[in-house]
Amino acid sequence: MKYITTLLLTLTLALTACAQVDYTNDSLRIVNAEWSTDTLDGFTLKRYHFGTGELFCSAQHLFVIEIPADSPRRLAFVCDTVRTEVSTLAQRSNALAAVNGSFFDMDMGNPICFLRIDGVTMGQNTPGKEDSVNRKYYQYATLALADGRPRFVCPDSNRLWENNMTDSNIMTAGPMLIREGKALPQRDDRTFVTHRHNRTALGCKADGSVLLLVADGRFKNQAEGLSLPELERIMLWMGCTDAINLDGGGSSTMYVQGRPNDGIVNYPSDNRRHDHEGQRPVSNAIVIY
Secondary structure (H helix, E strand, O other), X not given: XXXXXXXXXXXXXXXXXXXXXXXXXXXXXXXXOOOEEEEOOXXXXXXXXXXXXXXXXXXXXEEEEEEOOXXXXXXXXXXXXXXXXXXXXXXXXXXXXXXXXXXXOOOOOOEOOOEEEOOEEEEOOOOOOOOOOEOXXXXXXXXXXXXXXXXXXXXXXXXXXXXXXXXXXXXXXXXEEEEOOEEOOOOOOOHHHHOOEOEEEEEEEOOOOEEEXXXXXXXXXXXXXXXXXHXXXXXXXXXXXXXXXXOOHHHOOEEEOOOOHHXXXXXXXXXXXXXXXXXXXXXXXXXXX
């Protein structure tokens, strides 16, 4: 009984300490981390594992692809009519790297956010159960590609707004995390926002560099995942002036051509094991070529 009482007291003190953590120091942990960095063909791959309690009072494993503004590398969207692993989507298009893209129907496999590739509309923003006119909260950020470089757009509430855009390549996801250097307020009434999950995000820095970030999750003491406010902070601390949240959870995957484990560099969680084999078949991806 004494042992149980001591254990409960220890846990209570630990939780209290986490609740009182001053997160202003977390920015320094991001900036000063000794990232493992590989310089590849026109981009860099960086990774860092924050141990238990190191970042946001948690363990985190972050993977970042950075494409310099003067790089010849460009982005593209790819999609399939059936759910397909990110590595396969990337290899089919001979991509140098890739991350998972926007949201999709797990059963049907179709995009549930607007998606246009080379002028062909592949998906529309799906309506809500009680509101078929306005868009869902994860459809409030739009990414257009012009010559393979991203342009960020904040659409209005009209669910079909993107149909009037003239860009040939458009992907809607969300929410928007950072716009013109300012972190945007996030909802506090959705566990999708407030709870920690695996995350994938895309951002641009002031100098035009592009960042693709994957944060692993759902592995206690190894990688707990991020809430959206935490993801937002990290993208801001890494210098992004604009950033968009993409699909996450078991979909979060980063692929780099030629790497071991079929090119999968992070630890996708769909198989519930901390290895490189847990890719979730997805509807679409963002590739680097």
